[in-house]
Amino acid sequence: MNKIIEIKNLYVAYDDNLVLENINLDIYEKDFIAILGPNGGGKSTLLKALLGLLQIKTGSIKIYGKRPNESRNLFGYVPQENKFDWQFPISVIDVILSGRLKFKKNFNFFYSKNDFEIAEELLKKFGLLDWKNKHISELSGGQKKRVFICRALATESDILLLDEPTAELDAHIENCIYDFLKELNSKKTIILVTHDIGIISGYVSKVCCLNKKLFYHHSGKITGEMLQNAYHCPVDLIAHGNLPHRVLGDH
Amino acid sequence: MPEIFQFEFIRNSIIAVILLSITCGIIGSYIVVRRMVFISDAIAHTVFGGIGIAHYFGFNIFAGAFVFGILAMIILELIIRYIKERRDSIIGIMLASGMAIGIIFIYLTPGYSTDLFSYLFGNILLITQNELIHIALLNIILLIFFVVYFNVLRAIAFDNDFAVVLKLPVQNINFAMTIFITIAIILSIKAVGIILVIALLTIPPSIASFFFNDLKKIIITSICLGILFGCCGLYFSYNFDLPTGAVIILISVCFYLISLIFKKIKQKFAFHKIQ
Numbered sequence: 001m002n003k004i005i006e007i008k009n010l011y012v013a014y015d016d017n018l019v020l021e022n023i024n025l026d027i028y029e030k031d032f033i034a035i036l037g038p039n040g041g042g043k044s045t046l047l048k049a050l051l052g053l054l055q056i057k058t059g060s061i062k063i064y065g066k067r068p069n070e071s072r073n074l075f076g077y078v079p080q081e082n083k084f085d086w087q088f089p090i091s092v093i094d095v096i097l098s099g100r101l102k103f104k105k106n107f108n109f110f111y112s113k114n115d116f117e118i119a120e121e122l123l124k125k126f127g128l129l130d131w132k133n134k135h136i137s138e139l140s141g142g143q144k145k146r147v148f149i150c151r152a153l154a155t156e157s158d159i160l161l162l163d164e165p166t167a168e169l170d171a172h173i174e175n176c177i178y179d180f181l182k183e184l185n186s187k188k189t190i191i192l193v194t195h196d197i198g199i200i201s202g203y204v205s206k207v208c209c210l211n212k213k214l215f216y217h218h219s220g221k222i223t224g225e226m227l228q229n230a231y232h233c234p235v236d237l238i239a240h241g242n243l244p245h246r247v248l249g250d251h
Numbered sequence: 252m253p254e255i256f257q258f259e260f261i262r263n264s265i266i267a268v269i270l271l272s273i274t275c276g277i278i279g280s281y282i283v284v285r286r287m288v289f290i291s292d293a294i295a296h297t298v299f300g301g302i303g304i305a306h307y308f309g310f311n312i313f314a315g316a317f318v319f320g321i322l323a324m325i326i327l328e329l330i331i332r333y334i335k336e337r338r339d340s341i342i343g344i345m346l347a348s349g350m351a352i353g354i355i356f357i358y359l360t361p362g363y364s365t366d367l368f369s370y371l372f373g374n375i376l377l378i379t380q381n382e383l384i385h386i387a388l389l390n391i392i393l394l395i396f397f398v399v400y401f402n403v404l405r406a407i408a409f410d411n412d413f414a415v416v417l418k419l420p421v422q423n424i425n426f427a428m429t430i431f432i433t434i435a436i437i438l439s440i441k442a443v444g445i446i447l448v449i450a451l452l453t454i455p456p457s458i459a460s461f462f463f464n465d466l467k468k469i470i471i472t473s474i475c476l477g478i479l480f481g482c483c484g485l486y487f488s489y490n491f492d493l494p495t496g497a498v499i500i501l502i503s504v505c506f507y508l509i510s511l512i513f514k515k516i517k518q519k520f521a522f523h524k525i526q
C-alpha cells in the first residue's frame with residue numbers, strides 16, 4: 001500500500017506549552033485511523049498540524065512528499081466546531097456549497113448547477129434536505145455536525161480529517177455516520193478523532209491513542225496498555241466498563 | 252422644486268448620503284457580521300494621527316490618513332502575532348496614540364481649532380464634488396469586488412481555517428478588506444466625523460440583521476436604511492438648523508431602538524403562539 005502521510009519526530013507547542021511530543025506516524029492509502037485520547041491530549045492540534053494551520057516546532061510532516069501548506073487542499077476537514085459564530089448570516093446550503101470553492105479559480109467563484117446538485121445530494125444523504133435554506137443556528141448540535149461533514153464531502157477530497165464528528169449525536173445517527181464512513185473508506189483515507197472507543201472497533205483499521213505522545217500498536221488494535229498510557233488511569237474507568245473485550249488486543 | 256433642493260450644497264449632500272450609504276451598507280455589514288466593530292472604530296480614531304501629520308506638513312490629507320491607518324493595522328497585526336498580549340488593550344492603546352498624535356500636530360498647525368472640529372464632527376454639507384467622485388469610485392470597486400468574491404468572503408468570514416484549507420486567497424482578501432474598511436472610514440469621516448463614523452457604518456446593518464439572516468439581504472437593507480436615515484437627517488438638520496451628522500446618527504439610533512423593541516415583541520408573540 002502507498003504511504004501518503006509521514007509524520008516524523010513532530011513537536012508542536014503553543015508558546016511554552018508543549019502539546020505534541022515526538023509524534024511518529026505513517027498513514028497509508030485507504031487507512032481508516034481512529035485517534036483516541038483525553039480532552040486536551042492534542043488530537044485537534046495534530047489535525048491542524050496536518051493541515052498546516054499551525055507552526056510546528058521541530059520534526060516534519062510530509063503529505064505525498066510535500067509540506068502541509070502545499071497539500072492542505074487534499075484534505076476534507078470537519079473541524080471540532082466550538083468557536084463558531086452561530087449568528088453569522090449563512091444558510092445550511094451555503095455552508096455546504098463553500099466546500100465547492102476548492103474548485104474555483106480565475107475570478108469565477110460562483111456556484112454552478114453541478115455544485116448545487118452535489119450539495120443537495122449530500123443534504124439528502126444526511127437527512128437534511130428540509131433544512132436546506134434554514135439558517136445554520138436553527139439546527140440542533142447533531143444536525144450542525146452533519147452539515148460540516150457534508151461540507152467536507154463537498155470538497156471531494158481523497159483524505160478526510162474528522163475531529164469528533166459524532167460528539168453530541170444520538171446512537172442511531174452515530175452508527176449511520178460510521179457506516180457511511182466505512183463505505184467511503186473503500187475510496188478514501190479517513191483519519192478520525194473520536195471518543196467512541198466502544199463503537200469504532202468494528203469500523204476502523206487502526207487505532208492510536210494521543211496524550212501529548214502518540215501510543216500506537218503496530219497491529220492497529222487498541223491495547224489496554226495503550227489506553228493506560230494515554231489516559232493515565234485504569235482503562236475501565238475511562239471506558240465506563242463498557243469496553244467490549246474484543247476491542248482489546250491480547251496482552 | 253422644493254426650496255431645499257435649490258442649493259448646490261444640499262444637492263451635493265443628498266448625493267453624498269446616497270453614495271455613502273452604499274459604501275457603509277457594504278462595509279458596515281461586513282464589519283458587523285465579522286464582529287469587527289471595535290477594531291473599525293479604532294481605525295477611525297487612529298487615522299486621525301495621519302490626518303494631523305498630513306495637515307502639519309501640507310501633504311494630501313487622504314493619503315496621510317490612509318498610510319497611517321494601514322501602517323497602524325500592520326503594526327497591530329505584528330504585535331498581536333509576536334507579543335501575546337490582550338488584543339483589545341493593544342487596540343485601545345493604538346487608537347489613543349493615533350488621536351494624541353493627531354491632536355498635537357493639528358495644535359502645532361496655525362488655525363488649528365476649526366480643523367480639529369471639522370475632523371472630529373465632520374460636515375456633510377461641506378463635501379466637495381471631488382470627494383463625491385472618490386466615494387463613487389470606491390463604490391464601483393467595492394461592488395465589483397463583492398460580486399466577484401462574495402462566496403469567498405462569506406466562507407472566510409464564517410470559517411477562516413476551512414477557507415485556508417481550501418487554499419483560497421484568505422490573506423490577500425482579508426488584507427484587501429482592511430484596505431477597503433480604512434478607505435471607507437476615511438471618506439465617511441468627512442461627513443459625520445471621527446466620533447460618529449462607526450455609528451454610520453454599524454447601525455443600519457445591525458437593524459437589518461434583526462430581520463434578515465442572509466448577508467446579501469442585510470447589505471441591501473442597510474443601504475436602503477442608510478439612505479432613509481441620511482435624507483431624514485438632512486431634512487431635519489436643515490429645518491431646525493442642527494448639525495447634520497449628529498442628527499443622522501440620532502435618527503438611526505431611534506430606528507435601532509424601535510426595531511429592537513419590535514423584534515422582541517415579535518419574538519414574544521411567536522413564543523406565545525407555540526405555547
Ligand SMILES: Nc1ncnc2c1ncn2[C@@H]1O[C@H](COP(=O)(O)OP(=O)(O)O)[C@@H](O)[C@H]1O
Nearest residue numbers: 014017019037038039040041042043044045046
Ligand atoms: N490556540 C491555542 N492556544 C494555546 N493553547 C492551545 C490552543 N489550542 C489548544 N491549546 C492547548 O493545547 C492542548 C491540546 O489541545 P487540543 O489539541 O485541542 O486537544 P484535544 O483536541 O485532544 O482535546 C490543550 O492543553 C489546550 O489548552
Ligand SMILES: [Mg+2]
Nearest residue numbers: 043044080163
Ligand atoms: Mg479537540
